[in-house]
Amino acid sequence: MAAEIQPKPQTRTPVLLNKIEASQDVVNTAVIIPKEDGVISVSDDRTIRIWLKRDSGQYWPSIYHTMSASCSCMSFNPETRRLSVGMENGTISNFFVYYHDIVFHNCVFFFLAHQGKVTVVLFVLEMEWVLSTGQDKNLTWHCSESGTQLGLYRTIAWVSGLQFDVETRHAFVGDHSGQVTILKLEQDSCSLVTTFKGHTGNVTALCWDPAQRVLFSGSSDHSIIMWDIGGRKGTAIELQGHNDKVQGLCYAPHTRQLISCSSDGGIVIWNMDVTRQETPEWLDSDSCQKCEQPFFWNFKQMWDSKKIGLRQHHCRKCGQAVCGKCSAKRSTIPLMGFEFEVRVCDSCHESITEEDRAPTATFHDSKHSIVYMHYEPTTGWLLTSGADKVVKVRQTRPDTLAKYNCF
Numbered sequence: 305m306a307a308e309i310q311p312k313p314q315t316r317t318p319v320l321l322n323k324i325e326a327s328q329d330v331v332n333t334a335v336i337i338p339k340e341d342g343v344i345s346v347s348d349d350r351t352i353r354i355w356l357k358r359d360s361g362q363y364w365p366s367i368y369h370t371m372s373a374s375c376s377c378m379s380f381n382p383e384t385r386r387l388s389v390g391m392e393n394g395t396i397s398n399f400f401v402y403y404h405d406i407v408f409h410n411c412v413f414f415f416l417a418h419q420g421k422v423t424v425v426l427f428v429l430e431m432e433w434v435l436s437t438g439q440d441k442n443l444t445w446h447c448s449e450s451g452t453q454l455g456l457y458r459t460i461a462w463v464s465g466l467q468f469d470v471e472t473r474h475a476f477v478g479d480h481s482g483q484v485t486i487l488k489l490e491q492d493s494c495s496l497v498t499t500f501k502g503h504t505g506n507v508t509a510l511c512w513d514p515a516q517r518v519l520f521s522g523s524s525d526h527s528i529i530m531w532d533i534g535g536r537k538g539t540a541i542e543l544q545g546h547n548d549k550v551q552g553l554c555y556a557p558h559t560r561q562l563i564s565c566s567s568d569g570g571i572v573i574w575n576m577d578v579t580r581q582e583t584p585e586w587l588d589s590d591s592c593q594k595c596e597q598p599f600f601w602n603f604k605q606m607w608d609s610k611k612i613g614l615r616q617h618h619c620r621k622c623g624q625a626v627c628g629k630c631s632a633k634r635s636t637i638p639l640m641g642f643e644f645e646v647r648v649c650d651s652c653h654e655s656i657t658e659e660d661r662a663p664t665a666t667f668h669d670s671k672h673s674i675v676y677m678h679y680e681p682t683t684g685w686l687l688t689s690g691a692d693k694v695v696k697v698r699q700t701r702p703d704t705l706a707k708y709n710c711f
């Protein structure tokens with residue numbers, strides 16, 4: 305007798321756990337406090353708030369601290385409970401956080417790090433550094449204990465992505481020109497290692513996975529590039545799954561997933577356990593590499609063969625230069641990072657099997673325009689802050705859902 309298999313009910317994650325709606329203005333950065341059922345937020349409304357979950361199931365601010373200027377960014381270290389907040393006026397303020405109270409760090413305080421808004425702040429415990437970038441196009445690092453400036457590097461454009469590898473002391477700096485600069489930082493100096501150029505728009509977010517030595521960059525050109533540094537082969541894989549500017553990137557090491565979000569509210573969860581291929585270079589040709597009809601600038605062949613010149617297109621799979629007629633079909637190519645349908649030539653279209661088309665990412669709608677995203681790996685919680693002034697907390701791991709009574 306054949307056993308009857310009952311399909312398991314599918315839980316669609318991420319599941320919305322909570323909404324935090326009391327901010328007067330957009331929350332520029334918010335982080336989940338692990339083990340405390342709490343959230344720290346900094347906002348344009350000049351406040352730093354610590355929200356704790358009450359018995360009612362709602363988050364209420366237990367701490368509400370008003371600053372002298374808008375708070376543009378922050379960095380929080382849960383182990384040391386150290387909070388560094390970057391502000392519109394160029395100042396970085398440092399606190400020790402007690403969840404029912406917020407107190408200024410007993411010896412360090414605040415220091416002027418930039419002329420103009422602080423765009424990213426990053427506290428590095430191991431080095432006792434506060435790394436920051438500002439509207440003044442400077443990358444600076446300060447001693448987190450004394451507040452003394454240790455070093456400065458002039459970037460070519462505004463920076464909106466900053467990551468640091470403690471082991472090698474490399475800083476990854478993503479800027480509005482679209483490039484990522486890799487610097488080796490010393491105590492009081494730095495040297496340029498290399499630059500990564502691949503985006504056609506601003507770099508808007510960076511995420512570094514130190515275990516596999518992979519850097520992810522997100523851009524206003526809607527794409528994400530995975531720069532495989534650990535692989536040592538110069539592989540750079542493009543991930544196309546957003547319809548708008550990428551706003552945040554987080555890597556979930558337990559599930560080997562990359563989580564990305566965009567300003568149209570899209571959240572994409574990428575399975576990074578699959579091996580993806582690089583997209584081919586686009587080939588140059590004066591005529592279609594399939595039917596040999598001339599492209600429109602190829603006057604000689606047009607004249608000789610009495611044919612009308614055609615527009616050049618490129619097959620995303622093989623990179624060949626083809627005419628519209630020879631590339632009329634579209635397909636997703638998930639193993640090349642194309643989760644959306646793209647132009648392919650007829651022969652490539654035939655070669656792509658149903659199996660090849662199996663998506664390697666899942667797509668979700670956060671239902672607000674995302675300005676910031678944070679992922680907490682121990683709980684699997686994902687936080688998004690929206691242009692609608694609302695912060696949403698979601699659970700991304702179905703295994704831990706039952707605990708939170710979400711059904």
Ligand SMILES: [Zn+2]
Pocket residue numbers: 592593594595596597626627628629630
């Ligand atoms: Zn053709």
Ligand SMILES: [Zn+2]
Pocket residue numbers: 619620621622623624648649650651652653
């Ligand atoms: Zn092709």
